[in-house]
Amino acid sequence: MPCYEFDGVVPVVHPTAFVHETASLIGDVVVGAGCYIGPFASLRGDFGRVLVGEGSNVQDxxxxxxFPGRDAVLEPASHVGHAAVLHGCRIGSYALIGIGATVLDGAEIGADALVAAGAVVTANTVVPAGGMAMGCPAKVTGQLDEQALAWKRNGVHLYQQLAQxxxxxxxxxxPLQQEExxxxxxxxxxxxAEPLHVKRSARG
Structure with a gap:
């Protein structure tokens, strides 16, 4: 993996974590046990610290x-979807940040919460534990039901298996030159795993 010392600070990667060879880790980055860091992810600890808690995933x-002197924190078992951008925020355990979402400085996403795909969580916004936020700017639209919570947690566990x-x-x-x-x-x-809307339609 491209891993760079910056200003005398070297990234830390637990030996049980998986970091794809195209991901980039710079400076004050700490990746915990059992984490998955996907292709082309960029974790830049050249200003503030980036902490990725045990069992979390940061996708492609x-x-x-x-910002300088600030932290971007993923608590253990955080789930960050493809092409999301996190800046100086805190993501709670088992929270899911949807595909292409943006979470800005000082925002706090509670444990088990869900930020919808493409949402923009503005600075200092708080999404409560188990809440769902969507839109631009993102607004809390309610609480997740038990099926959504279970589906979301399964995604975290699937990525923990993927890391291993x-x-x-x-x-x-x-590559092969033709399909077998x-x-x-x-x-x-x-x-x-399957999309939540498929799971819901099967139930109904």
Missing amino acids: SCVIHA RSRESLRPVA ADRRRTTWSADA
């Missing part, structure tokens, strides 16, 4: 940064 093309499986089996290869006749799939079971 995310950016995490903070990536450490064990991800390796660079040359009986091409196998990865060994995830088909019911390991």
Whole structure:
């Protein structure tokens, strides 16, 4: 992985974490045990500190940064979707930051909360534990039900498994020139995870 010392401060990555080789860690970054840091994620600790708590995931093309003397904190088991941007905020355990969402300085996302895809959480906004926020600027629209909470937690656990499986089996290869006749799939079971709207429609 591209990992850079800055101003005498070296990133820390727990040996059980997985950090993709294209992710970039700069300066005062601490990645905890069992974390997953996806391709092209940028964790820049050149101003403030970036703390990624145990069992958290930071997916593809995310950016995490903070102002000088401030921290960007992901508490244990945080779940940060593709291309999200976090700046000087705090994300609670089992909170889900949706795809392409932005969370700005001083914002606090409570444990088990959900920030919808594409939402913009403005500075100093507080999303309560178990709450859902959506829109631009994001507004709290209510509390998540038990099905949504369980679905969200399953996503965290799936990425914890992905971190372990990536450490064990991800390796660079040359691509095949054509698809095999009986091409196998990865060994995830088909019911390991599915979109929440699919889960809800199956229930109804």
